[in-house]
Amino acid sequence: MSTAIECHAESMEAFSKLAPVEAVLFDLDGTICDSDPIHYYAFREMLQEVGFNNGEPITEEFFSEYISGKHNPDIGNFLFPDWDHNKYMKFMDDKEALFRSLAKDQLEPVNGLHKLCKWIEDQGLKRAAVTNAPRANAELMISKLGLADFFQFLVIGSECERAKPFPDPYLKGLELLGASPDHAFVFEDSASGIRAGVAAGMPVVGLITRNPEQVLKDAGGSLLIQDYEDLNLWNMLHELEPSIAKKLDASDGNKQ
Numbered sequence: 001m002s003t004a005i006e007c008h009a010e011s012m013e014a015f016s017k018l019a020p021v022e023a024v025l026f027d028l029d030g031t032i033c034d035s036d037p038i039h040y041y042a043f044r045e046m047l048q049e050v051g052f053n054n055g056e057p058i059t060e061e062f063f064s065e066y067i068s069g070k071h072n073p074d075i076g077n078f079l080f081p082d083w084d085h086n087k088y089m090k091f092m093d094d095k096e097a098l099f100r101s102l103a104k105d106q107l108e109p110v111n112g113l114h115k116l117c118k119w120i121e122d123q124g125l126k127r128a129a130v131t132n133a134p135r136a137n138a139e140l141m142i143s144k145l146g147l148a149d150f151f152q153f154l155v156i157g158s159e160c161e162r163a164k165p166f167p168d169p170y171l172k173g174l175e176l177l178g179a180s181p182d183h184a185f186v187f188e189d190s191a192s193g194i195r196a197g198v199a200a201g202m203p204v205v206g207l208i209t210r211n212p213e214q215v216l217k218d219a220g221g222s223l224l225i226q227d228y229e230d231l232n233l234w235n236m237l238h239e240l241e242p243s244i245a246k247k248l249d250a251s252d253g254n255k256q
Protein backbone atom coordinates (compact mmCIF):
# COMPACT_ATOMS: atom_id res chain seq x y z
CA MET A 1 0.00 0.00 0.00
CA SER A 2 1.43 3.40 -0.93
CA THR A 3 1.64 6.11 1.68
CA ALA A 4 0.09 9.57 1.36
CA ILE A 5 3.58 10.99 0.72
CA GLU A 6 4.23 8.51 -2.11
CA CYS A 7 0.81 9.32 -3.67
CA HIS A 8 1.63 13.00 -3.43
CA ALA A 9 5.01 12.47 -5.11
CA GLU A 10 3.39 10.42 -7.90
CA SER A 11 0.76 13.06 -8.58
CA MET A 12 3.38 15.83 -8.63
CA GLU A 13 5.46 13.81 -11.12
CA ALA A 14 2.54 13.75 -13.60
CA PHE A 15 2.71 17.56 -13.65
CA SER A 16 6.46 18.18 -13.36
CA LYS A 17 6.88 16.11 -16.57
CA LEU A 18 4.90 18.85 -18.38
CA ALA A 19 7.62 21.48 -17.94
CA PRO A 20 7.46 23.93 -19.55
CA VAL A 21 3.65 24.06 -19.34
CA GLU A 22 2.09 25.99 -22.20
CA ALA A 23 -1.68 25.48 -21.91
CA VAL A 24 -4.49 24.85 -19.44
CA LEU A 25 -7.92 23.49 -20.38
CA PHE A 26 -11.00 23.83 -18.17
CA ASP A 27 -14.28 22.01 -17.98
CA LEU A 28 -17.10 24.45 -17.00
CA ASP A 29 -19.97 22.86 -15.00
CA GLY A 30 -18.71 21.96 -11.52
CA THR A 31 -15.19 23.09 -12.41
CA ILE A 32 -15.44 26.88 -12.69
CA CYS A 33 -18.75 27.11 -10.80
CA ASP A 34 -20.71 24.78 -8.55
CA SER A 35 -23.58 24.45 -11.01
CA ASP A 36 -24.54 20.85 -10.23
CA PRO A 37 -27.08 21.79 -7.51
CA ILE A 38 -28.92 23.88 -10.13
CA HIS A 39 -28.81 21.04 -12.69
CA TYR A 40 -29.94 18.58 -10.00
CA TYR A 41 -32.86 20.82 -9.01
CA ALA A 42 -33.95 21.29 -12.66
CA PHE A 43 -33.78 17.53 -13.38
CA ARG A 44 -35.53 16.59 -10.14
CA GLU A 45 -38.46 18.96 -10.76
CA MET A 46 -38.89 18.13 -14.44
CA LEU A 47 -38.50 14.36 -14.05
CA GLN A 48 -41.12 14.38 -11.32
CA GLU A 49 -43.45 16.32 -13.62
CA VAL A 50 -43.27 13.64 -16.32
CA GLY A 51 -43.74 10.84 -13.78
CA PHE A 52 -40.19 9.41 -13.95
CA ASN A 53 -39.60 6.71 -11.31
CA ASN A 54 -43.38 6.68 -10.58
CA GLY A 55 -43.17 10.31 -9.52
CA GLU A 56 -40.54 9.63 -6.81
CA PRO A 57 -37.94 12.45 -6.87
CA ILE A 58 -34.47 11.39 -7.99
CA THR A 59 -31.77 11.43 -5.30
CA GLU A 60 -28.48 13.30 -5.38
CA GLU A 61 -26.68 9.94 -5.58
CA PHE A 62 -28.67 9.00 -8.69
CA PHE A 63 -27.87 12.39 -10.22
CA SER A 64 -24.15 12.06 -9.43
CA GLU A 65 -23.89 8.52 -10.80
CA TYR A 66 -26.01 8.69 -13.97
CA ILE A 67 -26.33 12.34 -15.01
CA SER A 68 -23.51 14.62 -13.80
CA GLY A 69 -20.94 15.47 -16.51
CA LYS A 70 -22.60 13.30 -19.17
CA HIS A 71 -23.70 14.30 -22.66
CA ASN A 72 -27.39 15.23 -23.12
CA PRO A 73 -28.28 12.66 -25.81
CA ASP A 74 -26.74 9.91 -23.62
CA ILE A 75 -28.66 11.15 -20.55
CA GLY A 76 -31.95 11.35 -22.50
CA ASN A 77 -31.49 7.88 -23.93
CA PHE A 78 -30.67 6.50 -20.48
CA LEU A 79 -33.61 8.19 -18.68
CA PHE A 80 -36.21 7.50 -21.37
CA PRO A 81 -35.28 4.32 -23.25
CA ASP A 82 -38.88 4.13 -24.63
CA TRP A 83 -38.95 7.70 -25.99
CA ASP A 84 -37.73 8.60 -29.46
CA HIS A 85 -34.69 10.87 -29.87
CA ASN A 86 -36.68 14.07 -30.64
CA LYS A 87 -38.93 13.62 -27.64
CA TYR A 88 -36.14 13.15 -25.09
CA MET A 89 -34.02 15.92 -26.67
CA LYS A 90 -37.00 18.31 -26.30
CA PHE A 91 -37.09 17.36 -22.61
CA MET A 92 -33.34 18.05 -22.32
CA ASP A 93 -33.66 21.41 -24.12
CA ASP A 94 -36.47 22.48 -21.76
CA LYS A 95 -34.33 21.40 -18.82
CA GLU A 96 -31.40 23.53 -20.10
CA ALA A 97 -33.72 26.56 -20.45
CA LEU A 98 -34.82 26.07 -16.82
CA PHE A 99 -31.15 25.75 -15.80
CA ARG A 100 -30.26 29.04 -17.53
CA SER A 101 -33.17 30.93 -15.97
CA LEU A 102 -32.08 29.76 -12.49
CA ALA A 103 -28.33 30.09 -13.13
CA LYS A 104 -28.60 33.76 -14.14
CA ASP A 105 -28.90 34.75 -10.48
CA GLN A 106 -27.27 31.83 -8.70
CA LEU A 107 -23.88 31.12 -10.31
CA GLU A 108 -20.84 31.64 -8.10
CA PRO A 109 -17.20 30.93 -9.01
CA VAL A 110 -15.45 28.02 -7.28
CA ASN A 111 -13.38 29.41 -4.39
CA GLY A 112 -10.05 30.82 -5.65
CA LEU A 113 -10.97 30.66 -9.36
CA HIS A 114 -10.05 34.26 -10.12
CA LYS A 115 -6.72 33.93 -8.29
CA LEU A 116 -5.91 30.87 -10.43
CA CYS A 117 -6.98 32.64 -13.66
CA LYS A 118 -4.73 35.58 -12.79
CA TRP A 119 -1.78 33.22 -12.23
CA ILE A 120 -2.44 31.56 -15.60
CA GLU A 121 -2.59 34.96 -17.35
CA ASP A 122 0.53 36.19 -15.56
CA GLN A 123 2.41 33.07 -16.71
CA GLY A 124 1.30 33.71 -20.31
CA LEU A 125 -0.33 30.27 -20.65
CA LYS A 126 -2.87 29.46 -23.37
CA ARG A 127 -6.34 28.55 -22.14
CA ALA A 128 -9.54 26.99 -23.46
CA ALA A 129 -12.92 25.96 -22.04
CA VAL A 130 -13.98 22.43 -23.06
CA THR A 131 -17.49 21.37 -22.10
CA ASN A 132 -20.34 18.96 -22.76
CA ALA A 133 -22.77 21.78 -21.89
CA PRO A 134 -24.87 23.30 -24.68
CA ARG A 135 -23.34 26.47 -26.18
CA ALA A 136 -25.98 28.79 -24.62
CA ASN A 137 -25.22 27.42 -21.11
CA ALA A 138 -21.45 27.62 -21.65
CA GLU A 139 -21.60 31.22 -22.83
CA LEU A 140 -23.84 32.16 -19.90
CA MET A 141 -21.45 30.58 -17.34
CA ILE A 142 -18.39 32.24 -18.91
CA SER A 143 -19.93 35.69 -19.07
CA LYS A 144 -21.56 35.49 -15.60
CA LEU A 145 -18.16 34.65 -14.06
CA GLY A 146 -16.40 37.44 -15.99
CA LEU A 147 -14.20 35.05 -17.99
CA ALA A 148 -15.11 36.13 -21.55
CA ASP A 149 -11.64 37.65 -22.05
CA PHE A 150 -9.86 34.86 -20.19
CA PHE A 151 -10.76 31.92 -22.45
CA GLN A 152 -9.21 32.09 -25.92
CA PHE A 153 -11.38 29.23 -27.24
CA LEU A 154 -14.59 27.45 -26.28
CA VAL A 155 -15.11 23.84 -27.40
CA ILE A 156 -18.62 22.34 -27.19
CA GLY A 157 -18.84 18.53 -26.90
CA SER A 158 -21.90 18.16 -29.14
CA GLU A 159 -20.12 20.13 -31.89
CA CYS A 160 -17.32 17.52 -31.97
CA GLU A 161 -17.61 14.10 -33.58
CA ARG A 162 -17.86 12.53 -30.10
CA ALA A 163 -18.44 14.33 -26.76
CA LYS A 164 -16.72 13.51 -23.43
CA PRO A 165 -15.86 10.88 -22.14
CA PHE A 166 -14.20 10.56 -25.58
CA PRO A 167 -11.04 12.63 -26.00
CA ASP A 168 -12.33 14.55 -29.07
CA PRO A 169 -13.33 17.81 -27.32
CA TYR A 170 -9.97 18.05 -25.52
CA LEU A 171 -8.04 17.18 -28.67
CA LYS A 172 -9.97 19.91 -30.48
CA GLY A 173 -9.06 22.36 -27.69
CA LEU A 174 -5.35 21.49 -28.00
CA GLU A 175 -5.53 21.89 -31.78
CA LEU A 176 -7.18 25.33 -31.54
CA LEU A 177 -4.59 26.47 -28.98
CA GLY A 178 -1.72 25.01 -31.01
CA ALA A 179 -0.59 23.17 -27.85
CA SER A 180 0.83 19.69 -27.21
CA PRO A 181 -0.74 17.31 -24.65
CA ASP A 182 2.84 16.87 -23.33
CA HIS A 183 2.79 20.48 -22.11
CA ALA A 184 -0.83 20.96 -21.04
CA PHE A 185 -3.17 19.90 -18.27
CA VAL A 186 -6.86 19.88 -17.48
CA PHE A 187 -9.22 20.90 -14.66
CA GLU A 188 -12.32 18.66 -14.34
CA ASP A 189 -14.90 17.64 -11.76
CA SER A 190 -16.60 14.53 -13.19
CA ALA A 191 -15.45 10.98 -13.95
CA SER A 192 -16.62 11.36 -17.55
CA GLY A 193 -14.61 14.56 -18.00
CA ILE A 194 -11.49 13.16 -16.33
CA ARG A 195 -11.59 10.15 -18.66
CA ALA A 196 -11.79 12.51 -21.66
CA GLY A 197 -8.76 14.52 -20.50
CA VAL A 198 -6.70 11.41 -19.72
CA ALA A 199 -7.66 9.85 -23.10
CA ALA A 200 -6.41 13.05 -24.78
CA GLY A 201 -3.03 12.38 -23.14
CA MET A 202 -3.06 14.99 -20.36
CA PRO A 203 -2.89 14.83 -16.56
CA VAL A 204 -6.07 16.05 -14.87
CA VAL A 205 -6.62 18.04 -11.68
CA GLY A 206 -9.93 16.77 -10.26
CA LEU A 207 -12.18 19.07 -8.21
CA ILE A 208 -14.05 17.37 -5.44
CA THR A 209 -16.91 19.86 -5.82
CA ARG A 210 -19.65 17.24 -5.71
CA ASN A 211 -18.46 13.88 -6.97
CA PRO A 212 -16.81 11.38 -4.58
CA GLU A 213 -13.01 11.50 -4.36
CA GLN A 214 -12.62 7.76 -5.06
CA VAL A 215 -14.70 7.98 -8.25
CA LEU A 216 -12.45 10.78 -9.56
CA LYS A 217 -9.32 8.88 -8.57
CA ASP A 218 -10.56 5.72 -10.33
CA ALA A 219 -11.28 7.78 -13.48
CA GLY A 220 -7.59 8.78 -13.54
CA GLY A 221 -7.42 12.15 -11.76
CA SER A 222 -3.74 12.88 -10.97
CA LEU A 223 -4.28 15.52 -8.27
CA LEU A 224 -7.54 15.95 -6.37
CA ILE A 225 -8.33 19.31 -4.79
CA GLN A 226 -11.18 20.89 -2.81
CA ASP A 227 -11.05 24.21 -4.64
CA TYR A 228 -8.52 26.63 -6.17
CA GLU A 229 -7.17 27.71 -2.78
CA ASP A 230 -5.90 24.16 -2.18
CA LEU A 231 -2.25 24.21 -1.06
CA ASN A 232 -1.40 21.06 -3.03
CA LEU A 233 -2.50 22.83 -6.22
CA TRP A 234 -0.37 25.89 -5.48
CA ASN A 235 2.65 23.74 -4.59
CA MET A 236 2.30 22.09 -8.01
CA LEU A 237 1.87 25.42 -9.83
CA HIS A 238 4.84 27.02 -8.05
CA GLU A 239 6.97 24.01 -8.96
CA LEU A 240 6.17 24.64 -12.65
CA GLU A 241 6.88 28.40 -12.55
CA PRO A 242 10.67 28.40 -13.13
CA SER A 243 10.42 26.37 -16.36
CA ILE A 244 7.66 28.64 -17.72
CA ALA A 245 9.73 31.75 -16.92
CA LYS A 246 12.78 30.21 -18.59
CA LYS A 247 10.79 29.44 -21.74
CA LEU A 248 9.37 32.98 -21.85
CA ASP A 249 12.89 34.43 -21.44
CA ALA A 250 14.15 32.21 -24.24
CA SER A 251 11.34 33.24 -26.61
CA ASP A 252 11.96 36.95 -25.75
CA GLY A 253 15.57 36.38 -26.68
CA ASN A 254 14.55 34.89 -30.02
CA LYS A 255 12.48 37.95 -30.89
CA GLN A 256 15.42 40.33 -30.50
Ligand SMILES: [Mg+2]
Pocket residue numbers: 027028029030031069188189190193
Ligand atom coordinates in the same frame (compact mmCIF):
# COMPACT_ATOMS: atom_id res chain seq x y z
MG1 LIG B 1 -18.14 19.13 -15.11
